[in-house]
Amino acid sequence: MKTVDVVIVGGGMVGATLACALAERHFQVAVVEARPPQPFDPEADWDLRVSAISRASQRIFEHLGLWPAMQAMRVSPYDRMVVWEEGGGEIRFDAAEMAEPDLGHIIENRVIQLAAWQRLERRDGVLRCCPARLETLEIGPEWARVGLDDGEVLQARLVVGADGARSRLRDLAGIGHSEHDYGQKGIVCLVDLERDHQYTAWQRFLPSGPLALLPLSDVRQCSIVWSADRPLADELMALDDAAFSARLQAAFGDRLGRLQVRGRRAAFPLAGRQAAHYARPRLALVGDAAHTIHPLAGQGVNLGLLDAAGLVGRLQPGRDPGAWPALRAYERARRSEDVLMMRAMEGFRYLFGNDLTPLRLLRGAGLALADRLPALKQAFMRQALGLRRDLPELARVQCR
Numbered sequence: 001m002k003t004v005d006v007v008i009v010g011g012g013m014v015g016a017t018l019a020c021a022l023a024e025r026h027f028q029v030a031v032v033e034a035r036p037p038q039p040f041d042p043e044a045d046w047d048l049r050v051s052a053i054s055r056a057s058q059r060i061f062e063h064l065g066l067w068p069a070m071q072a073m074r075v076s077p078y079d080r081m082v083v084w085e086e087g088g089g090e091i092r093f094d095a096a097e098m099a100e101p102d103l104g105h106i107i108e109n110r111v112i113q114l115a116a117w118q119r120l121e122r123r124d125g126v127l128r129c130c131p132a133r134l135e136t137l138e139i140g141p142e143w144a145r146v147g148l149d150d151g152e153v154l155q156a157r158l159v160v161g162a163d164g165a166r167s168r169l170r171d172l173a174g175i176g177h178s179e180h181d182y183g184q185k186g187i188v189c190l191v192d193l194e195r196d197h198q199y200t201a202w203q204r205f206l207p208s209g210p211l212a213l214l215p216l217s218d219v220r221q222c223s224i225v226w227s228a229d230r231p232l233a234d235e236l237m238a239l240d241d242a243a244f245s246a247r248l249q250a251a252f253g254d255r256l257g258r259l260q261v262r263g264r265r266a267a268f269p270l271a272g273r274q275a276a277h278y279a280r281p282r283l284a285l286v287g288d289a290a291h292t293i294h295p296l297a298g299q300g301v302n303l304g305l306l307d308a309a310g311l312v313g314r315l316q317p318g319r320d321p322g323a324w325p326a327l328r329a330y331e332r333a334r335r336s337e338d339v340l341m342m343r344a345m346e347g348f349r350y351l352f353g354n355d356l357t358p359l360r361l362l363r364g365a366g367l368a369l370a371d372r373l374p375a376l377k378q379a380f381m382r383q384a385l386g387l388r389r390d391l392p393e394l395a396r397v398q399c400r
């Protein structure tokens, strides 16, 4: 049996970043990950799984020394955002209005994970168990023990579940969760454009769900997230490339000229989930293991990274990391923030997914009006950038 301070189950974007943050603070850490991170090939196309990364998340990466590695692989900044509804209003956001260099970056999920894993390889005091799966959990008053499918047993003061939406750790701990099926799937793929994307994130609200085109490092390429009601999503997935491209064109319009799908497509069922508890004595949940949210505002992993930063900020080097007061403080702070974000997303989805005439008029007028109110736009942009005053220390500018 191996003994460490903290075992993290799941070394995806959130778990691997948390491991880096704990190692920085001189905790002995073990990371259990089922699938080894895929190597990066700069010649290959962008991966299908990308995330819009906020300024707050970027700062976390900078403080942990991960940002240069991500930049050296591949990141794509965007400095404008256009949100509209056909026949309705439109709102434009520009980084220049905030005196910011950009509004965020599009990054492949595998690049984020890989940068963190490369960092962990170079750190002392980090045990990487990969490939290995969590099989058993035992929680006692002083220690938590996890058993892996390769027969290894790890003992730690704190065990953290970063093992995604279907968290096995959460289930083994007997922590329930609420689940709201959105009845939609998110279709993702790459698209070649006839015109430059202008470093702009484009989002069009359709009655069946939002369609986003996210700008990549090649100015004639975007990654799409098309959230559509399930029957429509299944129908779209069954089309050949030419027919899918035509439907995409009809849905998006001609702002970027002709759109042509590139490579394969994938579809992910969309559901909002929230764990009943984010912490127990000797146990904490972070990232998708604690909550999932609709991708319409690109907040999922950004919230997960704030969980990681919030948890680390409450653990004192040299003190027991599994002690309840710190974990309880973590749970209180993060859970209430996630609830607010989830409710806001539900409101947006309801407002924009509804074809009732009064609502259509209201949002059309609302977008047009909001576009002319600088203070409101700034508030939106600060939210999108993840710039709030009460951020965890790791996500702030002045951080030692």
Ligand SMILES: Cc1cc2nc3c(=O)[nH]c(=O)nc-3n(C[C@H](O)[C@H](O)[C@H](O)COP(=O)(O)OP(=O)(O)OC[C@H]3O[C@@H](n4cnc5c(N)ncnc54)[C@H](O)[C@@H]3O)c2cc1C
Pocket (backbone or CB within 6 Å): 009, 010, 011, 012, 013, 014, 015, 032, 033, 034, 035, 050, 051, 052, 053, 109, 132, 133, 134, 135, 162, 163, 164, 165, 168, 186, 187, 188, 225, 268, 286, 287, 288, 289, 295, 297, 298, 299, 300, 301, 302, 303, 304
């Ligand atoms: C279509 C779509 C678009 C999205 N776009 C955005 C966006 O633009 N911005 C944004 O912020 N978020 C976005 N999200 C959400 C984002 O992808 C998730 O929030 C993020 O992947 C969660 O990261 P995580 O590390 O918590 O979990 P995961 O990425 O699910 O990682 C969990 C890890 O745990 C491992 N694991 C699982 N079970 C075990 C086990 N038993 N033992 C060992 N290891 C295990 C897995 O192999 C995996 O590596 C999007 C989601 C979707 C579906």
